Amino acid sequence: MGRSYQSWGNYPKARNQRVIPVHWRDAPPDLQAIDGSVLAYGYGRSYGDSCLNENGTLLDITPLNRYIAFDAERGLIRCESGVLFADLLQFIVPRGWFLPTTPGTKYVSVGGAIANDVHGKNHHVAGTFGGHVTRFELLRSDGSRLICSPTENAELFRATIGGLGLTGLILWAEFKLRRIPGPYIAQEKIRFGNIDEFFAISEDSDKEYEYTVAWVDCVSGGDKLGRGIFIRGNNAWLARLPDKSAAPRTLLTMPFDLPPFALNLLTVRAFNEVYYRAPLGKVQHKIVPYDPFFYPLDVIDDWNRLYGKAGFLQYQFVVPRAHDRSAIKEILRQISASGVVSFLAVLKVFGDVESPGMLSFPRPGVTLALDFPYRGAPTLRLLDRLDQIVRECGGALYPAKDARMSPQMFEASFPNWRAFSQYVDPKFSSSFWRRVTGQAQSGK
Amino acid sequence: MRVMIISATSAIAHEVSRCFAADRAALFLVARNAERLAAAADDLRVLGAAKVETYVADLADLSTHAALIEAARQALGGIDAVLIAHGVLGDQKTAQQSVSATLELFHINAISYISLITLLANHFEAQRQGCLAVIGSVAGERGRGSNYIYGAAKGAVAIFMSGVRNRLAKVGVSVLTVKLGLVNTPMTAHMKKNALFAEPAQVGKRIYAAMLRGEDILYVPSFWMWIMLVIRNIPERIFKRLNL
Numbered sequence: 001m002g003r004s005y006q007s008w009g010n011y012p013k014a015r016n017q018r019v020i021p022v023h024w025r026d027a028p029p030d031l032q033a034i035d036g037s038v039l040a041y042g043y044g045r046s047y048g049d050s051c052l053n054e055n056g057t058l059l060d061i062t063p064l065n066r067y068i069a070f071d072a073e074r075g076l077i078r079c080e081s082g083v084l085f086a087d088l089l090q091f092i093v094p095r096g097w098f099l100p101t102t103p104g105t106k107y108v109s110v111g112g113a114i115a116n117d118v119h120g121k122n123h124h125v126a127g128t129f130g131g132h133v134t135r136f137e138l139l140r141s142d143g144s145r146l147i148c149s150p151t152e153n154a155e156l157f158r159a160t161i162g163g164l165g166l167t168g169l170i171l172w173a174e175f176k177l178r179r180i181p182g183p184y185i186a187q188e189k190i191r192f193g194n195i196d197e198f199f200a201i202s203e204d205s206d207k208e209y210e211y212t213v214a215w216v217d218c219v220s221g222g223d224k225l226g227r228g229i230f231i232r233g234n235n236a237w238l239a240r241l242p243d244k245s246a247a248p249r250t251l252l253t254m255p256f257d258l259p260p261f262a263l264n265l266l267t268v269r270a271f272n273e274v275y276y277r278a279p280l281g282k283v284q285h286k287i288v289p290y291d292p293f294f295y296p297l298d299v300i301d302d303w304n305r306l307y308g309k310a311g312f313l314q315y316q317f318v319v320p321r322a323h324d325r326s327a328i329k330e331i332l333r334q335i336s337a338s339g340v341v342s343f344l345a346v347l348k349v350f351g352d353v354e355s356p357g358m359l360s361f362p363r364p365g366v367t368l369a370l371d372f373p374y375r376g377a378p379t380l381r382l383l384d385r386l387d388q389i390v391r392e393c394g395g396a397l398y399p400a401k402d403a404r405m406s407p408q409m410f411e412a413s414f415p416n417w418r419a420f421s422q423y424v425d426p427k428f429s430s431s432f433w434r435r436v437t438g439q440a441q442s443g444k
Numbered sequence: 445m446r447v448m449i450i451s452a453t454s455a456i457a458h459e460v461s462r463c464f465a466a467d468r469a470a471l472f473l474v475a476r477n478a479e480r481l482a483a484a485a486d487d488l489r490v491l492g493a494a495k496v497e498t499y500v501a502d503l504a505d506l507s508t509h510a511a512l513i514e515a516a517r518q519a520l521g522g523i524d525a526v527l528i529a530h531g532v533l534g535d536q537k538t539a540q541q542s543v544s545a546t547l548e549l550f551h552i553n554a555i556s557y558i559s560l561i562t563l564l565a566n567h568f569e570a571q572r573q574g575c576l577a578v579i580g581s582v583a584g585e586r587g588r589g590s591n592y593i594y595g596a597a598k599g600a601v602a603i604f605m606s607g608v609r610n611r612l613a614k615v616g617v618s619v620l621t622v623k624l625g626l627v628n629t630p631m632t633a634h635m636k637k638n639a640l641f642a643e644p645a646q647v648g649k650r651i652y653a654a655m656l657r658g659e660d661i662l663y664v665p666s667f668w669m670w671i672m673l674v675i676r677n678i679p680e681r682i683f684k685r686l687n688l
Contacts, residue, residue, distance in 0.1 A: 003637065023455075023630050026479040063455065063630075066483055067490035079490075091491065 003060075007052055008045050008304050010311030011374045011403055014052035014431055021060040025080060025171045029059065031141040037429035038141070040165045042082060042109030046116065047314040048403030049431035050164050056429060059169060061111055067091075068172055075177035076134070081111030081170040086298075093290065097177040098235075100132035104346075106295050111170045116400040117162030117360040119350070121211035121233075121294070126178075127353030128362050130161035136173035141427030145171070150356075159423035162357025164399055166424045166433055184236035185211070185293040189284040191276065195226035195329055202349045205232045211293070216345040217272040218370065221336035226329065227276060228347070236287055257308045268341045306343075307373045314401035315383055316361075316369035318350060323393035324366040330389050331368065338382045342370040358420040361398045361413075369401065380404060399432060410436035445469040446520035448513075450503065450560065451530030453480040455629040456579065458487075459648020460527055460655075465493035472516040472523075474499045495520070503530050504552050506559045513563050525575040525655055526564055528557060531594075533631050539593050546593050553597030558604055565608045568617040575655050576612075577620040578605055582668050584623070586675055588688040609660060618658035622651055625668040 005017055019041070020029050031038055034057050041051055041058040052058075064082035071077075075097045079088070085099060086106040092098065101120040108118070117130040126132075135149035138160060146168075148157035160167045188209075192198050198214055205212045209232040216228035297303050304312070319327040328347070335342060346369045355362050372379050387409050390397065396413030397405050411417065421437070433439070447464050449457050452473035461471060465488040473488075475481045478500045485496045497519040501508045516523055532552050539545040557578065568574045583591050584598025602621055609619035626632060626641045642665045654662040663669040678686070 021630070021633055023633075024480055025483065026477075066487035068483075068486050070490045 004044070005041060005052075005058055005060075006044065007048055007050075007403075009047040009313060009374075009403060010304060010307070010309070011313060012049055012052075012431070013311075014049065014054040016055045017053055018057045019060050020057055021063050022082075022169070023063045025064060025137075028139055028169065028171065030143075031139075031169075031427050032143070034427075038169075038427055039430045040081070040111060040115070040169050042112045043084065043107050045105055045108050045112065047401045048399075049435065050116075050399050050402070050433075051112075052431040053429065054431045061109060061169070064171070069174075075179060076174065077177060078172060078174040079110060080172045081109060081114075081136075083110045084108070085110070085113070089290075092177055093180070093183050096180060096182075098180045098290070099129075100176055100178050101126045101129050102294055104295065105298055106291075107298065110173050110175075111165075114161055114170060114173060115163060115165040117355055117357040117362070118400075119362045121213045121231075121348065123353070123362060124206045124212065124349060124351030125210060125353070127351070128162075128355045128357070128360055129175075130356045130360065131353065133161065133173055133175045133356075136160070137171045138167065139169040139171055141168070141425050156423055158356055159358050159420055162355065162360035163420070163423070164359065164430065164432065166428045166430065168425045168428065180235045181237045182235070183290050184238045184287050185233040185290055186236040187231065187233040187286050187288050187293055189286075190230040190232075191227075191282055192230055193227050194223070195325060195332070198226065198228065198230065198347065199325060199349075201230045205230070206349060206351070208234075210234050212348065214347040215275070216332070216347050216368070217276055218332060218335050218342040218345045219269045219272055221333070225336060226332050228345075229276065233288075233293060238287065257305045268343050271343075307371075310374045312374050313372045313379060313383065313403055314369060315372060315386065316367060316398040316401040317386070317390045317395050318361065318363055318365045318367040318398075319390060319393050319395035320363070320365040323395075327389055327393045327395065328366060328368060331386055334382070334385055334389070335370070338378075340372055340375070340379060340382050342372055344371045345369070358416060358423075359399070359414055361396060361400070363396070365395070367398075369398075399436075402432070405436060407436050407438045446472075446522055446524045448472040448474065448516040448520070448523050448526045450474045450512075450526065450528045452498075453477060453484050454529045454531075454631075455644040456624070456627060456647050456651070457527060457529035458484055459644045460529075460651045461488055461493075461648075462491055463649060463652035465489075465491040465496075468492055468494045470495035470520050472497045472499065472520050474501055474503075474512055474516075476500065476502050503556050503560075506556060509556075509559050509563055513560075513567065517567075522571075523567065523574065525577070527577045527579070527651070527655070528560055529579045530556070531579070531581075531631070533594055536589075536591055536593055549593050550597050553594060554600045557597075557601045561601075561604060561608060565612060569612055569615055571617075572615045573617060575618045575620065575658065576608070577622065577651065577655050579622045579624060579651075580605070582623050582625050582663070582672050585672050586683070590688060618655075618660075620651075620654055620659055621661050622654070623661065623663045623668065623672070625663070625665055625671075627664075 037056040039053040040061050061082040064080040066080045068078040085108050103118040113129045117128045119128045138146045146153050212232045214228050214230045349366050350362050352364050391412045447469050449461050451457050453475040471493050481498045485498050488496050501512050534549040580602050581598040583595040584602050587595050605621045627647050628641045647664050650664045
């Protein structure tokens with residue numbers, strides 16, 4: 001199939017991008033010979049414009065998908081940066097290993113996981129993906145190839161983790177896997193009636209459960225405000241899955257863009273009511289394969305098309321502990337009052353493990369991720385209001401999800417970005433980077 | 445299983461090798477670029493290949509062929525299956541202006557295949573078992589103005605293979621001609637991609653399965669079988685006027 005080279009949210013749409021595939025790490029393209037700026041592009045799962053390079057060149061790293069070495073005793077793997085998490089899982093899970101941490105989709109590249117310093121349901125114990133990276137090789141536009149690790153080129157190592165692909169092209173990386181007893185998760189789902197209940201359950205669960213996350217109903221207001229389902233789990237000590245269920249599969253493909261009226265207040269409210277009521281009783285125990293536990297949305301290929309041609313915006317922020325309750329409540333109130341519908345809302349308490357990247361998003365506090373169908377000005381106005389709340393309590397927005405934050409909001413989220421920018425390769429740029437740093441189009 | 449992959453650094457051949465590696469096969473990889481060969485070999489070792497040997501050769505040099513097959517036989521202790529996958533698409537417009545450029549393309553895409561297939565057919569005939577697979581192209585089914593030098597070479601190989609199949613069927617050796625449609629590989633990097641393009645990983649899995657099953661002719665993706673049925677049956681009087 002032809003690839004689209006847009007982002008997962010389908011907003012904004014980048015025009016005039018040239019694509020150069022990178023097939024071999026022994027002979028990467030001569031970056032100096034390319035007109036304008038360049039940016040690595042993997043599977044396009046960043047939501048906004050951090051993976052786009054309008055009027056520039058994208059270096060498609062997906063052919064760079066070979067393994068280099070695997071230490072089955074220590075769980076140390078070295079592979080090229082285009083290796084897909086989904087493929088890696090098929091290889092490591094039967095051998096008793098798992099990703100150190102994983103985002104909510106397995107269709108991301110190793111390079112993308114580093115560049116966005118991704119986090120997952122085990123953040124409170126494992127920190128971010130970058131914290132498990134032992135080293136990688138970075139190609140700079142001057143042709144130099146640098147091995148970066150916590151001890152070698154350490155500053156560039158810290159700049160590249162979470163560095164949004166701006167410090168150069170990651171050719172390969174080495175990272176530590178996590179031992180698992182098998183491919184099953186012992187999962188519990190618990191209904192909570194409001195945000196205070198969420199915090200209570202979360203505090204209890206984070207001590208005893210490796211994986212915790214919550215789904216929040218963003219449509220219901222009043223006394224139902226902030227109700228949801230808490231999902232927690234641990235790796236289950238069970239033997240291998242029977243073969244037929246071990247292979248992850250796609251159940252459905254979204255074959256076309258839905259028309260704009262399909263996701264509205266009524267349909268989402270109906271879905272939320274059903275989803276909220278689904279766990280029978282208050283706590284539901286179940287042993288589930290890792291795939292539906294970590295990647296519930298991956299069963300629908302191209303689920304982003306649910307949002308139609310206009311696309312959608314993700315909004316993910318983190319607020320520090322001191323203000324978490326009030327900020328989350330205020331934001332939920334604003335959304336509920338606005339009548340703008342968020343289909344998916346995911347809440348998670350971040351732990352204290354320090355993120356290694358200069359521009360890493362996760363920090364101690366609470367994070368909430370929301371989806372909004374793009375409906376023009378009203379959607380953008382609501383998000384501007386939410387920005388204000390996040391900013392006032394010293395929070396931050398997640399660049400991998402962002403398509404619209406202002407330079408001021410970026411500065412507030414990442415006050416050290418100027419220190420980071422000295423490590424940006426002069427040839428590398430992205431639509432996101434030009435937007436949040438207020439630069440004009442780079443290159444010619 | 446002991447498998448020799450000729451042009452092991454090509455994207456499709458590598459995907460076939462990955463399937464064999466996951467199956468714990470012993471592999472003998474042949475390609476021109478030593479560094480890329482090493483990268484491909486590392487990948488296959490990690491994936492589980494029982495053994496991976498590499499051999500650097502320029503396949504255009506026919507005098508290397510007997511030696512490389514012998515080296516594979518030595519290294520693996522025999523050869524059960526072979527995949528030949530090299531090829532150069534070339535630029536039709538430039539090549540058609542020059543006899544030497546045309547013959548050079550024909551040499552790498554047809555003559556070098558005929559040389560390898562001849563040697564391997566004798567190996568398999570003596571062994572009375574095994575699988576000889578060759579990557580061909582739907583371009584080899586009918587000459588088109590835009591691509592007939594490459595097409596003629598692939599066509600020659602297809603007819604040669606059909607004769608070898610007929611000969612070796614008597615001793616139970618399977619001979620597979622893969623007819624590839626458009627695949628998203630370095631060879632087609634310059635083309636504008638559309639829905640007809642397949643990904644190397646899917647294509648590799650199909651070829652692997654066809655080799656194990658002992659199939660004769662494999663169209664990948666399979667819808668090309670129907671496209672080519674139509675293309676083959678357009679009368680020449682009409683076909684010659686088309687811009688293909």
